[in-house]
Amino acid sequence: MENSVPRSLNELKPYAGGNYQIAHRDTNAILNLDINHGSGAIIKAKPGAMVHMAGTVQLTGQVKFSVKKMFTGSEMAESTFAGHGRVALAPVLQGDIVTLHIDGSTPWKIGKDTFLACTQGVSKEAKSQGLGKAFFSGEDLFIYHVLGQGLLWLTSYGAVDRIDLQPGEDHIVDNGHLVAWSANYRIEKAGGGSMTSLKTGEGLVCRFTGPGAVYIQTRNKDEFKAFIRKQAPSAG
Template sequence: MSYSQTPQMPGYPGAATYPGMSAPPPPGGQYPPQAHGSPMPPIPAYPPVPGPPAIGGATNIPTNGVCEGAQYRIDHRDSNSMLYVRLQPEYELKAKPGSMVAMDASVRIKGKLKFSMKKMFTGAEMSESIFTGPGEVMIAPEVWGDIVPLQLDGQTAWCIGKDAFLAATRGITRTTKSQGIGKALFSGEGLFVYHATGTGVIFLTSLGAIVSRTLQPGEQWIVDNGHLVAWTAQYKVERIDAGGFLSGSHTDEGLVCRFTGPGIVYIQTRNPETLGNWIAHQVPENRGS
């Protein structure tokens, strides 16, 4: 087993410059007015984030990088994370509705309704915000927590928890996938999860920090069902005698997800259900109940 950063896709050398993005911007970073059809100046690369490198789990994933038509940087990890994405002209970033913090005036934004019967019954997002460059967009999740980039290589498909999606670059296809009635009732993720494929970067968010683990063939790992973020390994839901110490467990039995390698599993260090119960308990009329 190994706790490490997510394997990096070949061709994504950290913050190296993507073809067509090498020239610096005009002084002050301002783009002059462009005639219709004239090329926009290339967008500059983000500088390295100052400070010592993070250690352990998924926190040592590079906080800046590039992909086709965009460059990104993640600041203030891992409790108040903010995602900055610089888009080349006509390149898009798809994001969770309501996640935009700010953007350049040159960026265009529109909403897109994605209707399906699955989403009517599962509560999955039925819309998305689409940002089109050139310019920078600042994105953040609705609660405090981490943001990590997941680089897809066009070969490996990922399952993404229903609340873990934040944004995705061009080249990523995100659909809903049934995971069976047993997992739907007990995994904490509902009947459908997101199924991400393609080539590009998908940005995940969490409650608390994100930790990753790479499982070797046949290796097993047990995860409390409220902590899942994303995974490639197969799993099944089990009941175990936990003495009431698992989240969401009101008896001596608790529900867990038993993963079997090979594959990668991302988990979050905080459980939304447990947090909700804690907040409810702080309300004066609920104390002692």
């Protein structure tokens, strides 16, 4: 069953240590986070995501070097926000922001470019999804598995829809539109049938099978880049 992500513009919602609000949805979204005085709450965010913040908020940049992160292409830097007051975060591209409630039991996976921020109790770990899936799904060889408990904020290119799948229920998603998922999937030709040859990524889809949920973005960055290349004049 497909559900639109709620579009409330000004509603403040709680998290452990403060409140948050997603404004200007759904293609120019910004995440406003209020850190309560004395709460000790810490927000972790993608480097460069800060738009503005109160003078009472402390921003710290941390470099977390590891050989594994070099191999997987994961970010080695992370911004942390502490203190008290408001901090506003936004993605690079036009799109929406969606909140995931991480309970430690649902096996959420996210694309590497979708992470915006999370509360202190949430972490992400790069894992290989297999060469075949990476090549055909439009996702990287390494994706993030989400761990811990708390709130996670993800970004999209375009708006976001959520599809909830019952056990055994199938749903097909065009590659390049994935944001996050907790259901299993396999790669197929768009016309049906299993993918059996390494020819081209064109016309391939992801068949998800419940139980689980899938967050999809309404626009595809790769298709947009291809469109821009076609419009740009050829280099002399």
